Amino acid sequence: MTLEDVQDSISSIVPSFRLDGRIAVLTGGAGGLAVTLSKALVAQGAHVALVDLNQSVVEQAANELIQWAQSQNINPIPNISAWSCNVGDSNNVDSCVAQINEYYNDVADLLIHTAGYCQNFSALEYPNEKAAALVNVNLLGSYYISKSIAKSLVDAGKPGSLILIGSMSGVIVNDPQPQVAYNISKAGVIHLVKSLACEWSKYNIRVNCLSPGYIATPLTKHVIANDPSGQELQNTWESKIPIHRMAEPKEFVGSILYLASQTASSYTTGENLIVDGGYQCW
Structure with a gap:
């Protein structure tokens, strides 16, 4: 066996976590988890479109990400951009995704959807309008952004990986804080992932969920x-x-890169990867 044969053999077995040329849409782009994940994506060669509700805040996050890449001597620095979007508004989502695709002159093929929020109200005292608003953003927003990205991929005949951020709260009930709307929204995200994975597998679009435990953002x-x-x-x-x-935010990087990689997780779809330090075991 020649050296070339050995190298070919290794490359066919050991997956690559490089994301060169990939276009990643990272929602909640100015949040604590996203700031760390965005660095990992850029370090692996992905172009990154940061998406958040506040344009000035997400632009600052994008500028800081570029400065970080420069400090790490990453060359060339992938194309980093900033976009404002309310993920709970389907029309806003479709418009934002279309603008991102036009900006990159290609179709985004990687989604890491971290946007969402939590509120603590007892179930009997929860204002109905607040509960509805939270579920709209956390659950329907996850559907809107996934659908918009997937439509573009299907039209382009391009494979992709969609990663939604769920929570251990989707499979257990947190204590002591009462957060019924958050819990049901994340349980919905987990089953949304399974449903979309089944529907979109024929398009070579994988859909998975990462469910973190408590994060020290x-x-x-x-x-x-x-x-x-x-x-x-x-x-x-x-x-x-x-x-x-x-957990520290960096402890979720490996899971995200695994789910994003077209070789490492090529047979993984519809999965809910729970990374919670063992919380649900007790």
Whole structure:
């Protein structure tokens, strides 16, 4: 066996996590998790379209990402752009995706959908309009952005990978905070992924879900540090995690790159990958 044969053999077995030439749409693009994931995408060669509700905030995130890439001597730096979009508005979503595709003169083939939010109300006291708004953004917004990306891929005859961010809250009930609307929205996201994966497999579009546990994002750390009951809440959460700590955003990079890779996860679709430090085991 020649050296060339050995290299060919290795490359056919060991997957690549490079994303060169891929166009990634990253919603919630200015959030704590997305900031870390965007660096990983750029480091792996993907062009990144950051999408968030506030244009000025997401533009700042894009500028900081470019500065980070320059500091890491990434050359060439992939094309990084910033877009404003309300994912809970289907027309806004379709318009935003169309503009992204036009800007890149291609079709985005990778979605990492982190946009969403949580509220804590007891079920009996939850204002109906607030519950409806949350489910609209977290669940229907996940459907709108997935559908818009997928339509473009189908029209272009191009394969793709869609990764929705669910939550362990979609399979368990968090304690002590009451968050019924968030829980049902994330449970819906998990089953949405399964439904879309089955429908779109014929188009070579894979749809998967990453469900994190508690994440020590800058926002979470701020809340814990400034809320009178923050430290007690953190202690309660961590006491129920076998690893006994919250996750750092970088600990989800490997899962995202696996699901994004066309070789590493080529046979993975409709999956809900729970990364929660073992929380649901107890």
